[in-house]
Amino acid sequence: MIYTEMTYDRNATLEQTAPVLSKHSMNLVILGATGGTGLELVRRAVERGHSVTAFVRSPDRLKSFGERIHIEQGNLLDSAQLERVLKGHDAVVSGFGPRIPVSPADKHLLEQFARVLTGAMQRSAVRRAVVESVAFLFKDSIVPPVYILGKLLFPGIVADSAEMERILQGSGLDWTIVRPPQLTDKPYTGKYRVRHGHLPRFGFKIPRANVADYMIRAAEDRSTIGKIIGLAE
Numbered sequence: 594m595i596y597t598e599m600t601y602d603r604n605a606t607l608e609q610t611a612p613v614l615s616k617h618s619m620n621l622v623i624l625g626a627t628g629g630t631g632l633e634l635v636r637r638a639v640e641r642g643h644s645v646t647a648f649v650r651s652p653d654r655l656k657s658f659g660e661r662i663h664i665e666q667g668n669l670l671d672s673a674q675l676e677r678v679l680k681g682h683d684a685v686v687s688g689f690g691p692r693i694p695v696s697p698a699d700k701h702l703l704e705q706f707a708r709v710l711t712g713a714m715q716r717s718a719v720r721r722a723v724v725e726s727v728a729f730l731f732k733d734s735i736v737p738p739v740y741i742l743g744k745l746l747f748p749g750i751v752a753d754s755a756e757m758e759r760i761l762q763g764s765g766l767d768w769t770i771v772r773p774p775q776l777t778d779k780p781y782t783g784k785y786r787v788r789h790g791h792l793p794r795f796g797f798k799i800p801r802a803n804v805a806d807y808m809i810r811a812a813e814d815r816s817t818i819g820k821i822i823g824l825a826e
């Protein structure tokens with residue numbers, strides 16, 4: 594991994610990563626694995642040599658991975674089901690979130706998810722989680738003013754994401770929260786900026802594939818435990 598300082602953002606590190614094997618293979622449960630970020634999480638985890646269990650409600654979208662991953666079908670919001678799937682794994686990596694546009698029924702989906710996830714992790718003795726949240730929660734970002742924009746345009750997502758983070762942070766588990774700005778479906782570049790506790794300046798967008806790259810590396814890296822990470826291209 595190469596770390597280089599960007600001239601216009603001295604506090605961010607520029608990651609330039611290649612999809613190579615990790616030194617230590619882990620047993621990962623990937624949640625939201627059929628979503629935009631989730632599919633990239635599965636791809637990146639497999640490329641880095643990890644064993645992947647995807648717990649999904651509709652497995653069809655994962656057909657292309659064939660025998661390379663293990664699929665469990667069920668309801669991840671059912672605490673007992675999630676506990677059973679988690680048992681024996683090293684970590685959870687989540688790209689779970691409400692489908693857009695958010696239906697009234699999903700208003701508190703992330704809060705519910707966090708309660709179920711933290712309970713199931715505690716009971717199954719899986720301590721490590723890397724969870725995707727939203728850059729809207731960076732109150733100190735001026736360019737772009739994500740917190741103000743989020744409160745104005747997506748107040749429901751801001752409130753629900755904040756509640757999810759609050760529950761994770763109070764869980765006593767080994768969490769890492771990753772907050773990207775607007776996600777795109779552009780291809781993986783392995784080149785993106787990372788800032789602990791802040792959004793990288795001028796952090797408007799990032800490809801889902803790069804977010805996934807960072808999240809899998811964060812799962813491997815215990816120094817990210819208890820950190821909130823801002824990412825941007």
Ligand SMILES: NC(=O)c1ccc[n+]([C@@H]2O[C@H](COP(=O)([O-])OP(=O)(O)OC[C@H]3O[C@@H](n4cnc5c(N)ncnc54)[C@H](OP(=O)(O)O)[C@@H]3O)[C@@H](O)[C@H]2O)c1
Binds near residue numbers: 630650726774801
């Ligand atoms: N959109 C953005 O620009 C943006 C920006 C920053 C952060 N984020 C956050 O990043 C995360 C991932 O976003 P994304 O756009 O990559 O994801 P996405 O494509 O919307 O996928 C969401 C995933 O969550 C699953 N899911 C949703 N509701 C579910 C339920 N009730 N039960 C089981 N599974 C359920 C979906 O499963 P199915 O395939 O079965 O529906 C899918 O796998 C979200 O938390 C989002 O808030 C998004």
